[in-house]
Amino acid sequence: VCFIPGGLDCSISFVSHVLGKVCIHGRQKEILGVLVPRLTDLTKSDCIWQRICWRLVECVPDRWMEAVVLGFVQRAPGADVLSRLLGNLVMKNKKAQFVVTQKMLLLQYGHTTAVLQNLLGYLSLDSLRRTLLLRVLQELLETWSSGSAVKHSPAEQQLYISKAILICLSHLKEPEIESCRQELLTSMMEGVKCHLDSSLPQLRHLGMVVAEAISLKINTEGPVLKFEYEEEDETRELKSLLVQAPSSCIVPSLPDDDRSENAGAALPLVLENSEKSHTAAPVMPDEESDAELDSDDDLIPYDMSEDKELKIKAPVYIRDCIEVLTGSRAEDVDKWEATVKALESLVRKNPAATREVSVELAKILLHLEEKTCIEGFVELRQRAQVAVLTTDPIPVAKYLTSQFYSLNYSLRQRMDILDILVLAAQELSCPIFHGKTKHSGAQKPCIQLLSGSNSSKGWRRIVDERIKSKTRRFDMGQSRVELASRPNEFNSVAGYFFFPLIQHFDRPLTTFDLLGEDHLVLGRLVHTLAILMYLAVNTVAVTAMGKALLEFVWALRFHTDSYVRQGLLSCISSLLLSVPMEHILGDMTEEVLETQSWLGDVMEKDPDGDCRRLALQNLLLMENLKKKLEAVPS
Secondary structure, rough: OOOOOHHHHHHHHHHHHHHHHHHHHHHHHHHHHHHHHHHHHHHHHHHHHHHHHHHHOOOHHHHHHHHHHHHHHHOOHHHHHHHHHHHHHHHHHHHHHHHHHHHHHOOOOOHHHHHHHHHHHHHHHHHHHHHHHHHHHHHHHHHHOHHHHHHHHHHHHHHHHHHHHHHHHOOHHHHHHHHHHHHHHHHHHHHHHHHHOOOHHHHHHHHHHHHHHHHHHOOOOOOOOOOOOOHHHHHHHHHHHHOOOOOOHOOOOOHHHHHHHHHHHHHHHHHHHHHHHHHHHOOOHHHHHHHHHOHHOOOOOOOOOOOOOOOOOOOOOOHHHHHHHOOOOHHHHHHHHHHHHHHHHHHHOOOOHHHHHHHHHHHHHHOOOOOOOOHHHHHHHHHHHHHHHOOHHHHHHHHHHHHOOOOOOOOHHHHHHHHHHHHHHHHHOOHHHOOOOOOOOOOOOOOOOOOOOHHHHHHHHHHHHHHHOOOOOOOOOOOOOOOOOOOOOOOHHHHHHHHHHHHOOOOOOOOOOOOOHHHHHHHHHHHHHHHHHHOOOOOOOHHHHHHEEEEEEEHHHHOOOHHHHHHHHHHHHHHHHHHHHHHHHHHHHHHHHHHHHHHHHHHHHHHOHHHHHHHHHHHHHHHHHHHHHHHHOO
């Protein structure tokens, strides 16, 4: 650092130009990595150096201002340090104000949580800049509560905006909350509706957490909004942002995991204080506690140590099970529980008796409601339904697929039907479920319908396994024991599972509209069709199923819901893996060329990252299969 003797005036605009040019040419890290720590020390107790630093950034030309401001925000060790280094730059320079209040918050979403805390903490530390903080919060809430933004922006950006909103809320003071209470309430009501309508679990959780935070701020005395959801690491991180951290403790260079560990280190102090407060509570005297004792406490209890619980014997015939499940007598509750628990094994042990009443039993199980609190009731009922469907596939599949598009069914029941069809199809097509394998202990399917934004991971694993199985290797180590080959029982019934589901998707009912507001069920339907298509490999009807599925995908390819689009791309994956390539190129040439062009557009333009990855995966798979087909001698 140079000193100018004699009190002479000097200009640092040249240094500002050098700083801006170095930053814009990609050397931001090198120069600011040295400059920011040095200026942080110099400005700590010297107001002259603060003015020099302010002048340094104010004289940077507008064309280079973004790179300089972004570098300072990313490398400042806290919001108070950033305030010392930049001063009121955002109030004096329009370009800097645009970068801080618009570009870094609404147009970009790759910055870390610490950078957001730096940025918004900087706006909150001065009375002039707090007006910008309120304006930023209003614009963030407008974006968060926009249905179009929720549908067309990626989940990563929604998470970024949610974090920014929570940090802004943590900086609000009571008078500011009072002045914008109505706007906060309106945005909360609109935003939570948009997020709860989403098919992606992550977006629904984001909507719940942010709505709870806004409700907590605007209803300090009355009841607050509360949702039921599973606590995850992401949810806990979001809630921690509501607690305003000391501005000097925000270190952007630390990764998120390190910050969470440091934040967790403060918890024992809080627990110790709470324990001390509890121990300081006054103790009730013995005389008062004795006076409040009930006289019944003097009675001597009966000795029940040798009592044994009576075990209710479950029915041993299928028709007896039907009578118990349809009965309404209150004293049969214990027998009802035993029947629900024993039904699956009973169905599998008596296939002939089950076929006589299979449709009736499937109807009872579809409408069966929980009378008592049985642990794992939903799973027990589902396994019994799968057992009935695999025992008598054709009539039960006809019944279930017809009920999917019928009136007077809830969305939960329709999704239950899809789950049952998938689980039964997998059991029929996989030999692991047959023979000596115990059905009650059979492993769950590896393909999950409720995979949300992670659905591409399962399909990527499927593609890798299929490609690996078709790749020749000269050395694979020790030889593996081959499983005993068994017939694919799904071969003869695949059409009964698949075609009825694909027929009436575009016909809205009074209470059910797949192409309208019931897009969550449409997403589940699309994923179900993809799985059924994959399981139908080497079956007789696979080519006809593939052609029908391709037409179905083509009709819905521009759907606005990302979960539906992920399912459509999964359908393409399963089609390419299941239908022989020579049949695809022979019977569906034009459709395949159009699909290839559409996949290219999705890979480049789709806002959802999982959709882009699935589209790229399908294009690579298509090229690999074409090369293998060309390599085979005619």
